């Protein structure tokens with residue numbers, strides 16, 4: 001699996017931290033629990049149906065529910081990548097910029113390749129309430145940060161989901177390097193224009209509120 005190696009090479013996944021999945025018709029291929037993304041081979045993947053039943057292969061990651069949430073949200077999503085990469089993980093521990101994006105529009109490539117990225121309220125790993133929250137987000141989505149945990153990105157294929165994870169890690173790194181300094185952001189108008197041009201989403205003004213945190 002080149003995508004797994006690419007995640008490892010980019011410093012996005014160390015050891016067994018993170019997982020990825022791909023939609024194949026009615027099935028989901030997913031990295032098994034505790035797997036090293038750098039050495040995944042097709043034969044080692046778990047094959048599941050969308051109910052979460054294991055059809056073939058080893059036990060899947062317990063983070064299956066939020067993978068499924070993204071496939072349910074959007075028929076054009078065919079791959080989901082979840083990483084515990086250092087900068088995204090650090091930013092996931094900070095207060096979000098706004099309710100609908102943890103990260104402000106700092107760079108054009110963040111807006112063009114990732115788009116607004118909400119912070120999903122904390123839940124224990126594998127808790128399905130985060131999946132419910134993700135499904136209910138009322139705007140198009142290519143990435144989220146999971147509070148105090150890491151990042152999830154999606155794509156039409158695995159290469160796009162990995163590229164989005166790399167871009168997200170980069171903008172999180174920029175956010176950390178500029179922490180506490182007076183910042184110039186892209187204007188809302190620029191963010192909306194760029195995002196729209198590249199098939200991403202940025203809302204002008206206040207979007208419909210994100211769902212309340214699960215209690």
Ligand SMILES: [Zn+2]
Pocket residue numbers: 018063082083084125149150
């Ligand atoms: Zn995780």
